[in-house]
Amino acid sequence: MSLINTTIKPFKATAYHNGNFIPVSDADFHGKWSIVFFYPADFTFVCPTELGDLADHYAEFEKLGVQIYGVSTDTHFTHKAWHDTSDTIRKVQYPLVGDPTGTLARNFEVMIEEEGLALRGTFVINPEGQIKIIEVHDNGIGRDAKELLRKVQAAQYVASHPGEVCPAKWTPGEATLAPSLDLIGKI
Template sequence: MSLIGKKIQEFSVDGYDPKKEEFVKVTNEDFMGKWTILCFYPADFSFVCPTELEDLQGQYKTLQDLGVEVYSASTDTHFTHKAWHDHSDAISSIEYTMLADPSQKLSLAFDVLDEELGLSQRGTFLIDPDGVVQTAEINADGIGRDASVLVDKVKAAQFVRKNPGEACPAKWKETGKALTPGLDLVGKI
C-alpha cells in the first residue's frame, strides 16, 4: 500500500548526530514543522551504501537552504553508525543524523524492510511539515540513488504546497511553468 498522502506513524529511535558528535533520540515529532528527507539503506560497512550517503551529503547544504532536514536510517545500531562515521572516508563527511533501527519497526512502518534479510531496502521519502509523505522511491539493492534529483523534488513539492491547484509537469524546474489541471487541458498536452 502506498504511503503517499499518509501521515507518518509515531516512532522513537536512537541515532548518531555527527555535527554534535553525540547520540540522540529522534521521534516523529522531530519531523513536524519542516520538510524532511528520510533515506533508508541496507547496512553500514557495505559497498553501495557509502556512495549513496556521501552523495546525499553533497546535496545537504542545498537541502538545508531549502528548509529540509535529512536523516539516513538502517537496521544497524547507533553505535555502529558512529564507528562507521569514525572509520570511513566517505561517511566521515556526513553531517546529517544517522538513525538506528535494530528493532526494524521504522523500516517496517515505511514498508522498506526486507524481512528475510532483516535489512532496510533503499527507500527515500520526502515528508512535508505536517508529517505527510509527499514522495517515495524504493530501489532494488544493487541500484544506487542520485541525491541531486531530491533537490528538484523538494522544490516541486514546496511549490505545489504554496500553490494549491497547481501541478508541476515532467522535468519542472523552479522557474518553469506549472499546470493548472482542468477540463481545458484534457487531451491537449
C-alpha cells in the first residue's frame, strides 16, 4: 500500500540544528509544508552532495514556506560531528534528525533492515500532515534539489487550485490542465 495521502505517524526524535540539539516530532509537521529527506549515513559519498545541493537551494524552499528535515539512522551527535568536520555539511541550515532506532525510516518504509540504513527517500508533506509526494530509489543514485523544488511548487499549486492539475515539466506561470471530458484524447 502506498503512503501517498496518508498522515505521518507519531514520532519523537532529536536533531542537530544551528549548533543545538532540538526535539522534533510529528507535531512540527502540522501547519506548514515539510520535506523529510532520508539518506543512508553521515560521512559517506553521495549523501553530502545531496545535502549540500539542498543547502544551496534552501532559501528557495524557505520562500515557499517549506521546512526540510534531513534524516539518517545516525545519532544527532554524529550529525554534529559531521557538521563540524565537513565544509559541505557546514552549509546545511535545516535540521539533521537522528534516527538510530530506525523508527522514522520504518514509519516511512525506507529502512533497509539488514543494513540498518535508510534508502534515499524524499517525502513532501502538506500542512495537514499528509504525504503528497514520494520518491524512493537505490542508494547509488543522488537526487536533485531543483527538481524537488519544482515538485513542491506543483504540489502547492494543486493544493491551492482545486480542479487543476500540473502536466509534466510544469513550472510556476505555465499553463495547467482542468481535467474534463473535453480533454480526453486531445492531449
